[in-house]
Amino acid sequence: MTASTHSSLQGGPPPALQVDGLVKRFGDAVVLDGVSLAVEAGEVHALVGSNGSGKSTLVKLLTGVYSPTAVAGVRVGGREATLPVSRGQLRKLGVRVVHQSLALVPDLTVAENVALGTRYATGPLGTISWRRSREAVAATLDRLGLDVRPDDPVASLAAWQRVGVAVARAFHGNLGRARLILLDEVTAAMPREEVARLFDLIQRLTADDVGVLYVTHRFEEVFAIAQRATVLRDGKVAQTTPVAELSQATLVEALTGAGPQPATVRTTPATPTVPTASSALTSPPATAEVALSVAGLAARVLRGVDLEVRSGEIVGVTGRAGCGKSELGRVLFGLQQGTAGTVRYAGHDGPLTPRRLARAGVAYVPQDRRRQALLTGASTRENLSLAWLGTLGRPWWLDRRAEARAAERAVRDYRIVPGDPQQVIDTLSGGNQQKVVMSRWLTRGPRVVVLDEPTEGVDVPSRREIYDFVRTCAADGAAVLVLSSSAEEIVELCHRAVVVDEGRVVARFDGDLDVATLSHVTLEASSHV
Amino acid sequence: MPWWGRYGVVLTLALLVVVFAVTTPNFLNGDNFRIVAASNSIALIIALGALLPLMVGEFDLSVGATVELSSVLVAVLASQHGWSLPTAALAGVLIGTLIGLVNGILVAVTGMSSFIATLAVGSLAAGLSLYLTDGAILFQGIPESLRTFAQGSSDTVPKLLLVAAAVAVVLWYVTERTPVGRQVASIGLNKEAAQLMGIRTRSLVVGAFVTSGLLAGLAGVLLLGRVGSASSGIGPTFLLPALAAGFLGATTIKVGRFNVVGTVIAVALVAIGLNGLQLNGAPVWVEPVFDGAVLAVAVGASRLAVLRSSR
Numbered sequence: 001m002t003a004s005t006h007s008s009l010q011g012g013p014p015p016a017l018q019v020d021g022l023v024k025r026f027g028d029a030v031v032l033d034g035v036s037l038a039v040e041a042g043e044v045h046a047l048v049g050s051n052g053s054g055k056s057t058l059v060k061l062l063t064g065v066y067s068p069t070a071v072a073g074v075r076v077g078g079r080e081a082t083l084p085v086s087r088g089q090l091r092k093l094g095v096r097v098v099h100q101s102l103a104l105v106p107d108l109t110v111a112e113n114v115a116l117g118t119r120y121a122t123g124p125l126g127t128i129s130w131r132r133s134r135e136a137v138a139a140t141l142d143r144l145g146l147d148v149r150p151d152d153p154v155a156s157l158a159a160w161q162r163v164g165v166a167v168a169r170a171f172h173g174n175l176g177r178a179r180l181i182l183l184d185e186v187t188a189a190m191p192r193e194e195v196a197r198l199f200d201l202i203q204r205l206t207a208d209d210v211g212v213l214y215v216t217h218r219f220e221e222v223f224a225i226a227q228r229a230t231v232l233r234d235g236k237v238a239q240t241t242p243v244a245e246l247s248q249a250t251l252v253e254a255l256t257g258a259g260p261q262p263a264t265v266r267t268t269p270a271t272p273t274v275p276t277a278s279s280a281l282t283s284p285p286a287t288a289e290v291a292l293s294v295a296g297l298a299a300r301v302l303r304g305v306d307l308e309v310r311s312g313e314i315v316g317v318t319g320r321a322g323c324g325k326s327e328l329g330r331v332l333f334g335l336q337q338g339t340a341g342t343v344r345y346a347g348h349d350g351p352l353t354p355r356r357l358a359r360a361g362v363a364y365v366p367q368d369r370r371r372q373a374l375l376t377g378a379s380t381r382e383n384l385s386l387a388w389l390g391t392l393g394r395p396w397w398l399d400r401r402a403e404a405r406a407a408e409r410a411v412r413d414y415r416i417v418p419g420d421p422q423q424v425i426d427t428l429s430g431g432n433q434q435k436v437v438m439s440r441w442l443t444r445g446p447r448v449v450v451l452d453e454p455t456e457g458v459d460v461p462s463r464r465e466i467y468d469f470v471r472t473c474a475a476d477g478a479a480v481l482v483l484s485s486s487a488e489e490i491v492e493l494c495h496r497a498v499v500v501d502e503g504r505v506v507a508r509f510d511g512d513l514d515v516a517t518l519s520h521v522t523l524e525a526s527s528h529v
Numbered sequence: 530m531p532w533w534g535r536y537g538v539v540l541t542l543a544l545l546v547v548v549f550a551v552t553t554p555n556f557l558n559g560d561n562f563r564i565v566a567a568s569n570s571i572a573l574i575i576a577l578g579a580l581l582p583l584m585v586g587e588f589d590l591s592v593g594a595t596v597e598l599s600s601v602l603v604a605v606l607a608s609q610h611g612w613s614l615p616t617a618a619l620a621g622v623l624i625g626t627l628i629g630l631v632n633g634i635l636v637a638v639t640g641m642s643s644f645i646a647t648l649a650v651g652s653l654a655a656g657l658s659l660y661l662t663d664g665a666i667l668f669q670g671i672p673e674s675l676r677t678f679a680q681g682s683s684d685t686v687p688k689l690l691l692v693a694a695a696v697a698v699v700l701w702y703v704t705e706r707t708p709v710g711r712q713v714a715s716i717g718l719n720k721e722a723a724q725l726m727g728i729r730t731r732s733l734v735v736g737a738f739v740t741s742g743l744l745a746g747l748a749g750v751l752l753l754g755r756v757g758s759a760s761s762g763i764g765p766t767f768l769l770p771a772l773a774a775g776f777l778g779a780t781t782i783k784v785g786r787f788n789v790v791g792t793v794i795a796v797a798l799v800a801i802g803l804n805g806l807q808l809n810g811a812p813v814w815v816e817p818v819f820d821g822a823v824l825a826v827a828v829g830a831s832r833l834a835v836l837r838s839s840r
Contacts, residue, residue: 333725358727372725375718377785386715386726389708398708440726 013041014078016180016211017062017095021072022083024057026429027417029459031057032068033235039180041077041209044202046222046243048215049232050255050486056457058232059184059215063097064090077179094179096170100188102162104154104169111137111150114169140172145204160194163187164201171205181205182213187221188321199225217321217485219251231255234460249520256488256515288312289346291479292448294332296341301327303503304341309448309479314470316482316494316513318522324503325483326367329452332481333357333364345448363441367452367483373437374425380436381407381421387440406443414439415465431462438466442473449473449480455489467493487518538781538791538827542798549805556808563687567680569800570689571596571748571755575767576774576792577693577700578744581737583775583787584704585716585730587636587643589738591651592745592771593764594658595625599749601658601667604759608670618675618750625746626739628654633735647738651764659761668758679754689751696744701789713737714786770799773824780831799823 017039024032032054039045049055060066064085074081076093090097104113111130114137122129134150141148146164148157154165163186171178183202187195202225205212214226222229223243231238231254238254288310297305301324309315317325330336332343334352343352348360357364366372375383385392385403392406393399407421414435418428425433434455441449451470455463470493474480484490490497491513499507499521507521549556575592582589599621606612606620628650635646681687704710715723716730724730748767753759777798778791803819 335725354725355727355729364725366725371719372721373719375715375722378714378718382711382715386711386723386728389711392708395709396707398706398711400706 013209015039015075016041016043016077016209017213018073018075019062019071020074021070022058022061022068022074023070024054024061024066025069026459029429029431029461031235031459032061035232035235035237036072037230037237037240039211039213040228041179041211042206043228044206044212044214044226046214046216046226046229047232048217048219048222048229048251048255050217050488053232053255054235055215055232059182062095062182062213077177094177096167096178096181098163098166098170098181098183098186100185102166102186104162104166106153106155108154109150110141110148110152110154110157110165110168113154113165114140114150114172116169137168137172140168144168144171144201146201158194159190160198160201163190163198167201167205178208178210180211180213182215184215185217187216187218195221196224219248222246222251223248233257249516252516252519256519286310291346292332292481293344294328294341295344297328297331297338297343298340298503299324299327299331299336299338301503302331302338305500305503305505307481307498307505309481311447311477311479312474313496314474314480314482314494316484316490316497317500318484318487318490318497318518319500320522321485323500325485325500326452328500329364329366329450329481329483332450333362347447361444361447363444363446363449365437365441365449365451365454367456369430369433369437369457374433376426378425379422380411380416380425380428383425383436384410384421384440384443387444410439410443414442414469429459429462430457431459431466434458434466435462435469438469442469445476446473446478449478450483451480452483453485454482455484455486463489487515487522490518491515535781535784537830538777538794538798541827542794542801545798545802545805549801549808553805553808556805560683561804561808563681563683565800565804566690567687567755569796570687570693571752572767572770572774572800573693573793573796574696574744574748574751576771576796577696577789578741578748579771580700580775580778580787580789580792581713581740582632582643582647582734583717583772583779584713585734585737586720587734587737588772589629589632589647589741590644590768591628591632591647591654592741593766593768594651594654595628595742595745595764596749596752596767597761597764598628598654598658598661599625599746600753600756600759600763601661601749601761603750603753604667604671605661607672608667614672614675617672621750621753622743622746625742625744625749627742628745629739629742630735632742633738636738637731637734655761655764658764662759662761664761666758666760671753671757671759675750675754676757679751680757689755692747692751696747697789697793704789709733717787770796770820773820774799777824777827780827784831 015038017037020036022032022035035054035058047055047058057066061068061083064087067084071083074083076095079093081093085093105116111134115133137150141150144164144167146161146168148161148165154162157165167181170181187198190198202212216222226243228240228242229246230240231251233255238257290308291311292309294305294307305328307315317328319325327336331338334354334357345360345362348357350356370376375386381404384407388406392403404421410416411419411421416432416435416439425436428436438454454470455466458466470480482490482493494513496511497509497513497518498505509518555561575596579589579592602624603617603621606617607614632647632650635641635650636643678688681689704713712723712728713733715728716733720730774792774795775787777795779785779787781794782788782791799820802823803816806815806819
């Protein structure tokens with residue numbers, strides 16, 4: 001079903017947003033493949049999709065960060081618009097955007113933050129009139145029913161109130177009529193009990209026929225706030241459905257493309273309904289050496305995690321954002337101290353520091369590629385050889401021929417595109433950048449590999465290739481730990497998996513993984529807290 | 530990156546040489562070359578030292594004060610305490626190294642901003658040299674052999690240039706042709722990524738500051754010989770040209786990256802441009818104006834080139 005067939009009732013106001021046939025390619029990778037979407041006036045429309053579904057690309061296209069490869073048409077409140085749009089054009093069209101980061105200045109007051117987005121009210125001499133600014137801001141806060149004082153410092157507010165302030169800023173001042181507000185994962189770092197209060201505020205927004213496009217990765221929120229939901233999967237609209245006709249089960253199904261799931265999840269070891277790679281995986285013998293063992297590990301979020309990974313085995317750790325799986329990776333690689341419990345690597349004694357662990361054959365691929373893994377501005381060759389410097393030539397002489405050869409081999413073996421190692425890494429697609437980051441470790445023949453969200457922001461074909469590399473690495477005897485919020489990824493890649501929530505292991509799956517069951521358990525774990 | 534972005538500095542240098550060669554009678558002759566080379570060799574050594582902290586993404590604002598303290602210390606030890614030249618010179622180099630070590634530890638171990646740490650340490654060093662000189666200019670008892678070495682004779686290649694060239698070659702080799710050089714560069718590009726690859730970032734940051742201090746100490750010793758006297762308060766005049774050369778050098782050869790060859794070219798560009806202007810009777814205030822203008826224009830143009838190519 002395309003969104004355009006869902007157009008507004010005759011005589012009603014035009015849709016707040018209507019997008020048809022949106023296509024975005026990065027090089028050869030099609031990230032959005034003809035996406036159509038309509039947000040009715042006065043409706044809260046949820047946009048859901050797992051990592052790599054194209055959700056964040058869609059948001060970036062709608063906010064003018066990216067230019068579309070092709071688009072059939074865009075209308076905002078019935079008015080024709082063209083992509084890409086500038087910030088100023090967005091405002092004129094009546095589109096308001098609040099991102100997850102909120103972009104508030106914590107040390108300034110509510111009034112100052114709100115006025116920053118527009119303009120301070122001024123006195124006759126052009127100086128800021130604080131009294132009039134405060135009054136104007138108070139009126140905006142009042143309209144949204146947000147019970148904070150203009151003089152409160154933003155740092156003192158609760159998470160939902162901060163989102164409210166960001167919304168207030170989006171609506172403040174003489175910006176003309178608002179048609180659409182795009183809320184991009186604004187509850188990602190919010191305690192559950194606060195979400196409900198934010199939802200009251202969002203409902204109030206829809207009063208003046210403003211449409212809300214609510215981007216989220218929390219399923220339960222879809223049911224709590226939205227009238228309709230659009231599910232993206234692999235760059236296409238999987239479905240757009242009234243929420244009243246949805247259940248959690250059908251939503252998971254739409255997200256993952258899996259068939260109907262069994263009624264009782266925990267007791268039935270469900271038959272896999274998607275072609276999984278498990279069949280291609282040769283399970284390691286249960287007698288293989290335990291390469292990594294974690295016992296009673298606690299840290300900031302973690303509260304007693306036990307885990308073992310044997311050589312040749314791929315173990316998945318899943319759970320929603322903030323469950324502690326990323327922290328587990330950081331503690332394992334010595335980037336953060338645990339407060340209790342033990343971490344043991346076979347064949348490595350002494351303190352856990354990145355340098356010692358890297359030398360002992362432990363590889364760690366962090367989640368934030370740009371900030372923690374890439375040498376931006378340097379070539380693919382330099383990015384690769386960073387991991388091999390100890391083996392190229394002598395301490396007093398870098399063998400640049402050997403370096404070039406090794407880089408060319410890695411580019412070929414790991415199918416990195418473009419195949420020229422001299423290319424500046426910034427110009428590569430996310431998927432190819434990730435292949436560079438992975439291959440520089442994997443070529444070292446690591447004994448333990450910890451991967452944190454290994455395919456985030458990676459296109460589907462590259463994802464398949466990365467899975468192949470990981471499988472090969474495990475087959476060569478490495479113990480692999482995959483930290484991922486994607487159930488599909490865990491199922492496709494791992495022999496075993498654990499589900500973590502609020503720092504604890506809440507479920508263990510020894511073999512027989514399937515997407516529906518895993519998603520359901522993850523989901524249940526998070527909605528039961 | 531358009532070609533004029535990558536080779537703009539080199540071409541400007543060539544253009545200046547051609548223009549002055551044609552317009553200025555005394556520009557192209559051996560004596561002028563010796564004067565320009567000798568008087569800029571010390572600046573080059575300081576710039577090369579200050580380059581290493583820049584390469585790991587930090588600033589060393591103490592180099593000027595270090596040069597000053599080293600030169601004052603050597604003068605005091607040699608003239609008032611009867612130290613022989615080699616031991617006094619060694620003390621000058623060591624005091625610079627020590628200052629570099631303190632800088633490095635403050636930055637790498639305590640996590641202080643290098644801006645603040647080296648500003649503080651530089652002020653300490655300047656205070657110490659003021660204490661040693663008590664505000665006087667020290668010109669008596671400066672070892673004669675140091676003066677002949679640094680001032681050179683009128684018919685040979687200046688020894689200072691040879692020292693500076695040796696420093697440049699060693700630094701070029703280490704930064705471009707050894708694994709450690711790559712590790713240093715990776716810290717400047719992305720410190721966190723370097724750390725996650727198991728690179729000992731702390732030691733290398735300390736090492737960069739130590740090298741910077743060592744070379745500033747060496748420059749101080751040579752400066753004493755060249756000027757023939759030591760006084761406190763001269764440090765700040767060495768700081769801006771050194772950092773400017775690093776930044777200017779990063780706009781050429783390896784664009785966007787601090788590099789040795791670029792820095793050498795940058796020092797040459799400023800030296801030759803200034804020399805040509807002075808031969809044409811430019812007054813003394815032209816020097817800082819020229820320094821600032823070249824830096825702003827070159828770095829600005831290079832930024833524009835990068836922007837244009839990334840759009």
